[in-house]
Amino acid sequence: MNDPGLDEPAQQAAQDIEHNVYEENRKLAEEEEQNFLDPGRWWFASTACPLIAGTFGPMANAFSICALVEKWRVYIPPGSDEAHGQNIKDPSWLLVINSISLAFAIIANMALLLNMARRLSFAIAQPITIIGWYMSSILLIVLVALASSSVFRIQPRETHALTQAYYYGIIAAALYFVVSSLMVCTVVGAYRGHYPKEFRLTPSQRTLMLQTISFMAYLLLGALVFSTTEGWRYLDAVFWADFTLLTVGLGGEFVPTTHTGRSLYFPFAIGGIVMVGLVVGSVRSLILERGKQKMSARFLETTRQTVLSSLDTDERAIKLGPFQNVKYSEKGLSESQRREQEFRIMRRVQEKAERNRRYVALAMSSTAALLLWLLGAVVFMHSEEPQGWSYFVSLYFAYTVLLTIGFGDYTPSSNSGKAFFVFWTLLAVPTLTILISNMGDTVIKAFKDLTIWIGSLTVLPDEHGAYTALKIGIKRLKFGKLYNGDNQGETPPGTSVESSLDRLAELVEEDELAEAEEAGEYGDSLLRDIHFYHFVLAKEIRILMREVNASPPKQYTYQEWSYYLRLIGQDENDASRHRKPKIHRRHSNRRSFDLGVADGGEKGDGKPFTWSWLGIRSPLMGSKTEAQWLLDRLSATLEQEMRKMRSSDEKLRSEPPPVSMADLRKKPSNSGSDQEQLLEKELSAAEMRRRQRNGG
Structure with missing residues (x-):
């Protein structure tokens, strides 16, 4: 007979643990769903807008400096x-307004950077940033308008012109x-509650901003040094430094001629090229990191629907x-x-969505690069009209510059x-970087695969023979997919932190397996199975920690998913946890399934969500990789199991685990999943170690 004074608190503790389990799973699912379905426009407003502003703001500051350091008129x-x-000397009001505009811009930039570094609050920094940049823009627009009028221009215009400072x-x-x-878009979205009133930029995004600031400072300071050593005008030196650091090499009038200039050119050029390479690498990682992820989510959801x-x-x-058309019948x-x-x-659906994403991304980046080329040629045609440049000559010049060939015949x-x-x-630097990255995922990859396939049929047949290679090639053409075995990818070596975690998980495995062996010796099959279950969880967590960084991300088979889901208590044979298709009628009396919505109890009622592989709660729909999804769930399950072991409720502690050592041993050696066969081998090895410790 249970003590009524202890039974009620124990039952309440058990209910609290079960409630926490469901609530944690619910919160995790809701967070992943929100991240996945977050509208692209609000992601653009929350992340892309401040990133673009933080990158192009310093560039605008650099151009403001260029507009300030030289006169605006020449004879x-x-x-x-x-x-x-x-x-020709400028009026003092032009210098004053220009300086005030630059001061507003610098203050705006500093406020934005302090806000991103969380040294200044969002509510204070954003008005300063927005007002400062708008004031800088308005003042410069006023100056440009006055400089274009007869108030500023000197007649006759044939013998007077505006300098580079005016155009900067x-x-x-x-x-x-x-x-x-x-930034106005960012503030509007934040105050409407679509995202927090703070910037959540990743380290690579912050790095890109700092690298852009450093590159612009390096460009301007280098121009100052070479304008002094070579006797060039400062803005001509900026022009030279730009085409030098970007490896275009136009040559022409601006080349170092002094020994000092040529000596300084060695460190200046190599340092600038390294900085450009860092910027290019940051842009590419950002496209692969967030832009690709959000675009993939949109395409996957659209294709699924x-x-x-x-x-x-x-x-x-x-x-x-x-x-x-694929057969579908229940x-x-x-x-x-x-x-x-x-x-x-x-x-x-995943394969189709990813293929569509790659080619749409390629089309978008190709269009951007094409517009940069064609519209740039239009501007050069009009600006270089005194030299007699036609549109074709401008196209030719723009093309050689974009490819960094730089013949130097036109400058x-x-x-x-x-x-x-x-x-x-x-x-052009980020535009072409994105284009090349997208080409690497599509055109270059297809050409590489085609080259390898042709080689396997001709001079370099693989170990499977030419006939097998031909069949694989036909499958690629038919299904638009690269068949590469089980698509496990290559897992890069782990860091020291990952190695420490791996070692810690290995120790947990050993302890739990030892506890299971000891319980088995004393005939406590339930305790043996519980410790064995903990051992399995720890072992699979250690395996997933190695696979979570695999490139390309590993995709698991259905049998593997079924095994892992069973470990977290979601048996694929248990229909109570699965989303049932709702049948509704369409036109012409046809019936169709509705599997796209998550189902389940109300928030806080302690009931688990039910889900479908084709629904929005499907593990294949999230922004996480499959290995990361499984690692999170298995880690949470192991944590919940540890809570149960510490619970004072005997009923909760005596619940049988979803897998048992007895069930595994009942299976034939050639049946079951690969994981179960590995566990069986591990058990055999453990028993051998135990017998050796006991002396045979």
Whole structure:
């Protein structure tokens, strides 16, 4: 008979643990769903807008400095051109307004950086940033408007021109207006509650901002040094430093001629090229890190909804594409077979969505690069009209610059052409980096696969022979997929932290297995199975820790998923935990399934969510990799098991685990999943170690 004074608290403790388990799973699922379904526009406002502002803001500051350091007007002597004109003193009001504009911009930039470093609150920093940049833009626009009027221009205009500083002012004004408008979008989204009033930039995003600031400072300081040693005008030195660091090498009039300049050129060039390489690497990692992730999520969800809308019970088929129909019928299938059918369709949806994403990303980046080339050629044609550049010549020049070939047969000589060249080439760095990255995922990868396949058929046949290679090639063409075995990828070596965690998990394994062996010797099969279950969890966690960083991310088979889900208490044969398809009628009396929505109890009622492999709560739908998803769930399950062991409720502690040592030993040696066979081998090795310790 139970003591009523102790039984009620124990039952309450058990209920609390079960409630916490369901609530933790619910919170984890809701967080993953929110991250996955987060609308792209609000991700753009919360992350991309401040990142762009933090990157292009310092660039606008650099152009403001260029607009301040030189005069805005020149006199063109007979037989000369505007690039070699004589400077005319500017009115004092122009210098004052220009300086105030730069001061506003620097304050705005500092407020943004302090906010991102969490040294200044969002509510204080953002008004300073937005107002400061808008004021800088307005003041420069006023200056540009006055400089374009008869109030500032000297007649006749044939013998007077505007310098590069004037055109840098135009570019800076436009950039300030754009970045401040982007920050308005960020503030609006934050105050509407779509994301917290703070910046959650990753280390790579912060690094890109710092690298951009460092590169612009390096460019301007290097130009100052070479303008002094070579006797160039400062903005001409900026033009030279730009095409030098970006390895375009136009040559022409601006080349180092002094021994000092040539000596300084060695460290300056190599340092700048390294910095450009770092910026390129950061841009590429950002595209792979967040942009690709968000785009993949959008395409996967859109493809999933399209495929589900084509599922019809009358035809017993589901449409994956214009010419791809897959049989889908639940008639006569067990629960596990029905779930496996959903899993296989979801895998096909994943493949189709990823293929579409790659080629849409390639189309978008190709369009951006094409516009940069074609529109840039238009600007160069008009700016270099005194040189007689046609549109074809401008296209030819822009093409050689974008590919960093730089023959040097055509070089901008006008003030507007030089200023635009600096901005245009800096804009080309991220544009072409993204294009090359997307080409690496599509065109270059396809060419590489084709080359390897042709080699396997001709001069370099693989170990399977030419006939097998031919069949694999046909499958690639048919299904649009690279068949590479089990797609496990290569796991990079772990860090010292990962090695420590691996060692810790190994110790947990040894302890739990020893406890299981000891309980088995005393005939306590329940305690033996509980410790064995803990041993299995620890062992699988250690394996997943190695696979979580695999590249490409590992994809598990349905049998592997079924095994792992059983470990976390979600048996694929248990229909009570699965999302049941809701049948509704469409036009022409046809019926279709609705598997796309998560189902379950209300929030806080302690009931688990039910889910489908084709639903939004599917593990294949999240932004996490499959290994990361499983690692999180197995770790949470092991933590919950430890809580149960510490609980004072005997009933809770005596619950049988989802796997047992007896069930494993009952199976034939050639049956079960790969994981179960490995566990069986591990058990045999453990028993051998125990017998050796006991003397045979």
